[in-house]
Amino acid sequence: MQATSTETTPPVIELMDADIPSRRDLETVTVTGVTWTVSQGDFWVIGGLQGSGKSDLLSAAAGLLRPVRGTQRLFGREMMPTYAHEYLAERLRVGLVFGEGGRLFNHLTLRENVALPLNYHQPLGASETAVRVEALLQATGLEEWAEQAPSEVNPSWRQRAALARALALKPEVLLLDNPMALLDPRKSRWWVDFLDQLSVGHPLLDQRPLTLVVAVDDLRPWRLPNLRFGLLEEGRFLSTSASFLLDASSPAGWRDLLAAELPEQKPAD
């Protein structure tokens, strides 16, 4: 099943019949035959059980992992999997929030981690950088922990710092790898609400709507309107709508993701 878009703008992410390898073993394919298009303004939630290849799919979508077969394009351009200066412009338009604590750098404080992309790419002067970092820390509720090392704070704050770091350069698309794993419902709620604000336009991004792809292993918190769903099951990627998920005839693997509670479409405000 292929997701189609009615938008006239060129796709942000395109995977065409792509076989995605595992990041840990490039010779093992984890997801096969992915055909997936993410258009500007989309908000995708990709569900999959642990080990289903969500992280690999996101890495491939971000251009960090080359499919062993098929094509991958970012803003219409095929990317190299490793750092290459000529692909920098496309890479900076994509923010990636890794799972498992966000892969922050332990030799830097949370503030320094957030400031790192700004200090490296230097889009702003020193004082503007400080203001921007402060705004990011404030928006993610991290002011209290800003001067601490990642290892000194709990994973939920690390994950928020990774989000702030990914937003620092004002990306056009944000990919998040299971950001709510192991969070309690209250903290999960914060993520859903914050991502919802980002998708419609947030002051941090000059009110520009952000294209979002979130990989999760629990679909229950995702009750936002206009979401698009993708599911990873048995090495295949399937895209669908929330209403299809509600269908009792949905595959068993999908129902596992929904556990006892099915997502409900909430009318738009």
Place this chain on the structure above:
Amino acid sequence: MLHGPLPQSFLDYFGHRLLRLILTVQGLGAFMLITLGVMFSRLGRAGGILRPLVLAQTARAGLQLLPMVTFLAAALGLVVIGQTVSLLSRVGATQYLGPVMVTAVVRELGPLLVALLVLSRVGAATVIELGTARALGEVEALEALGIDPIYYLVVPRVIGMALGVFSLTVYLLLGALFSGYLWAFLQDVPLQPGDYIRQLAGALDGLDFVLIGLKTSFFGTVIAVVTCYHGLAQPLRLEEVSTATTQAFTQCLILCVLLDALFILIYLVV
């Protein structure tokens, strides 16, 4: 039997080892060229980030090793210089003191000893740090942020270790030559400090300073590049980090000795 063909398993073994050696040399060469390319093409970009990293690596491969180098300088002075001065005095050959000291200590032992110290104290830690960072996905995180991992992780280590080996060698040589004389003095060797310094100064020429500077910088560069290569160049699992560290240590040792041999040839030719 000695003239017969080697059993297939031996051929397989040697062929496998040879191919691995070629691939390693090729990988190290490519990594070195990439590192130098990044270093010279982007030096000055994002200096605000690079400067503290370079300072931290220089302190780590230099300043923090000073106590150990002081101990080594005293030991080298006692074991080699003090004994040599004492022996040459006993056989009435103090006129050879300068050339012996310069050839054995200044040109060979000093730089090699410091390189080994930096390799064991900093090089091994570098493979572990970078290998772990790679295994935990931090390198991928840098790439996702559009940050060149070579620029952020390797360049500061190359500059830091090159500066560290150079400055520690200077410090070690001065310390060893001083402590050597001190040990000789304590043994009542009839050698005036002025004569000792004149002998050393007479045996040294301008080229020595240039070649010692080059040699120590190359030692530092080789240690940094090889250890960073093993930490970064291949995808690693956490359990493979220790093997990568051992490989890096061995290869650094071999390359430093080969580099030293190359400089001996240069001394002989020049």
